[in-house]
Amino acid sequence: MQFFGSMSAATWRLRRVAVLPGAIFLVMVIALSSTGCVNFEGDSEELSFKSVDGVALRATLHTPPNDDDPKLPGIILLHGAEKATRNRLVYKLTANVFLDRGFAVLVYDKRGAGESEGDHDASTYAQLVEDAIAAVALLRQHPRIDVGRIDILGISESGWLTPEIAERSGDIAFVINKVGSPLSVRDTIAWEVYNEMLDEGVQEDSAREQTDVYRRIWEYRVSPTASEHAAIDSVLAEWSERADSQLPPALKKVNDSYLADIRYDPTPYLERLEIPMLYLYGRHDVNIPTTASVGLLSELADLGKPFTTYVFEDEGHELGGFALMPPFYAFADNYAKLIGDFAEQHASD
Numbered sequence: 001m002q003f004f005g006s007m008s009a010a011t012w013r014l015r016r017v018a019v020l021p022g023a024i025f026l027v028m029v030i031a032l033s034s035t036g037c038v039n040f041e042g043d044s045e046e047l048s049f050k051s052v053d054g055v056a057l058r059a060t061l062h063t064p065p066n067d068d069d070p071k072l073p074g075i076i077l078l079h080g081a082e083k084a085t086r087n088r089l090v091y092k093l094t095a096n097v098f099l100d101r102g103f104a105v106l107v108y109d110k111r112g113a114g115e116s117e118g119d120h121d122a123s124t125y126a127q128l129v130e131d132a133i134a135a136v137a138l139l140r141q142h143p144r145i146d147v148g149r150i151d152i153l154g155i156s157e158s159g160w161l162t163p164e165i166a167e168r169s170g171d172i173a174f175v176i177n178k179v180g181s182p183l184s185v186r187d188t189i190a191w192e193v194y195n196e197m198l199d200e201g202v203q204e205d206s207a208r209e210q211t212d213v214y215r216r217i218w219e220y221r222v223s224p225t226a227s228e229h230a231a232i233d234s235v236l237a238e239w240s241e242r243a244d245s246q247l248p249p250a251l252k253k254v255n256d257s258y259l260a261d262i263r264y265d266p267t268p269y270l271e272r273l274e275i276p277m278l279y280l281y282g283r284h285d286v287n288i289p290t291t292a293s294v295g296l297l298s299e300l301a302d303l304g305k306p307f308t309t310y311v312f313e314d315e316g317h318e319l320g321g322f323a324l325m326p327p328f329y330a331f332a333d334n335y336a337k338l339i340g341d342f343a344e345q346h347a348s349d
Contacts, residue, residue, distance in 0.1 A: 282315030
């Protein structure tokens with residue numbers, strides 16, 4: 001996946017916890033990326049399915065323990081920007097919330113991760129959307145799943161994509177997004193780029209000015225003209241003389257997949273959707289602009305959309321963090337109850 005600021009994919013989702021003391025940070029990273037000492041509850045079935053381009057993806061369907069209901073609601077757990085496999089600790093903890101509420105849970109190795117085929121680093125949003133739509137189709141074909149009660153949980157990056165996935169899949173009961181942006185890629189990445197500059201010691205005024213230049217570059221990518229190319233190169237040349245510049249020295253050629261991703265905007269899908277959606281945010285998130293995200297979703301809710309937002313005032317991007325006891329990670333207070341209650345309510349609507 002290509003990113004549009006100066007940061008790499010590896011730091012995209014972990015920068016918020018990097019301010020922790022070294023030992024705690026190390027334990028935190030291990031906890032988030034490992035399979036952990038927690039197990040999925042209930043029974044499991046290994047599955048595989050193919051995306052529209054023929055890429056094979058490996059999945060596991062978990063069903064509640066001691067459940068004799070012939071038809072279960074099913075929820076699909078999607079991925080953040082990382083190269084995520086289906087046995088990561090965070091998926092186990094999340095899946096168990098829903099398994100305890102009587103849901104079947106489908107988790108799959110992200111494209112290019114674990115046992116799934118594909119190239120993770122070269123994947124596009126369009127491909128990730130198609131992968132998720134294929135996962136919905138897989139659940140619809142399973143004899144244990146109630147086809148009218150299929151749901152999606154997006155995490156960070158995939159929270160951009162869930163509105164499109166829901167609209168194109170059709171008949172999705174509800175969506176939960178954990179720190180997923182309803183804003184365009186450009187508006188979202190601008191917030192992250194600005195915060196990264198502050199982390200690098202750039203003063204606020206300069207960081208704002210440089211973020212505006214990045215915005216101008218991205219808008220040029222969407223609607224390029226020769227005159228704007230020359231104007232931006234002139235601006236970049238001026239900035240290159242400054243010691244605090246975080247901007248490229250000149251415009252570079254980009255490929256078609258970059259252009260497709262930088263244009264991505266979930267807002268039109270949100271404007272058409274009429275299904276319950278829960279968006280959860282941390283007030284101190286440096287990756288997702290919480291205030292702007294809540295503002296847009298509130299405007300849509302005021303128009304009658306069944307959208308709900310909740311902000312954890314003391315949290316950042318992870319909505320959880322280091323814990324002293326195994327598995328050394330815990331969700332933010334009330335997070336598990338919020339998503340469990342929401343799912344149970346709307347699965348029975």
